[in-house]
Amino acid sequence: MTVVKILSFIKSLDIVKSYVYSDGGLVVEAQGFSKEKAEELAAWIPGLARQAEERLRLEHPVIMVLKDPEQELLVYQENDEAVIAAPEKGAASPLLKAMAGEGPRCEVCHGDLSQAVIRCPRCGAKIPFTADKCPRCGYRIDYRRCPYCGTVITATGAKAGLPRFFRKVAESFLILDDNK
Numbered sequence: 001m002t003v004v005k006i007l008s009f010i011k012s013l014d015i016v017k018s019y020v021y022s023d024g025g026l027v028v029e030a031q032g033f034s035k036e037k038a039e040e041l042a043a044w045i046p047g048l049a050r051q052a053e054e055r056l057r058l059e060h061p062v063i064m065v066l067k068d069p070e071q072e073l074l075v076y077q078e079n080d081e082a083v084i085a086a087p088e089k090g091a092a093s094p095l096l097k098a099m100a101g102e103g104p105r106c107e108v109c110h111g112d113l114s115q116a117v118i119r120c121p122r123c124g125a126k127i128p129f130t131a132d133k134c135p136r137c138g139y140r141i142d143y144r145r146c147p148y149c150g151t152v153i154t155a156t157g158a159k160a161g162l163p164r165f166f167r168k169v170a171e172s173f174l175i176l177d178d179n180k
């Protein structure tokens, strides 16, 4: 996963309104932070990443969760480039998985689901495919359609184990992301 790919994933989600994309500690692109805050975050990253590597012997890319006094921040860093994302409350864990490239694959077509996006059937928010409930409204989503092959699968990529009739009912409730 490259920083640019992570950035486009983050921008495709409704549950991340703020992000900073930095290169060498300088802001390249920012959204949702004040100019000063974005500059401060961008400037933090190179030093923090170095410390994290020394202490934890992390390999590149470096992924960190920072507890800012105001909110949780996810940081993905590769070489001099970094993306800092501020997700809505409760949204960090599916995002972290996606940033780590640890997302599941579709059991049927083996498509990589780590950066796929679905829409919450209740509130309509665009959320990570791997979320088992909507981080915004809390709605539990058992089944969703694979963006590659269209099979109805779970958040972990397993084929829905439902009798055909119930699967038809489940499918009729799925709201699919057609905006891609």
Ligand SMILES: [Zn+2]
Binding pocket: 106, 107, 108, 109, 110, 111, 146, 147, 148, 149, 150, 151
């Ligand atoms: Zn598939």
Ligand SMILES: [Zn+2]
Binding pocket: 120, 121, 122, 123, 124, 125, 134, 135, 136, 137, 138, 139
């Ligand atoms: Zn929702």
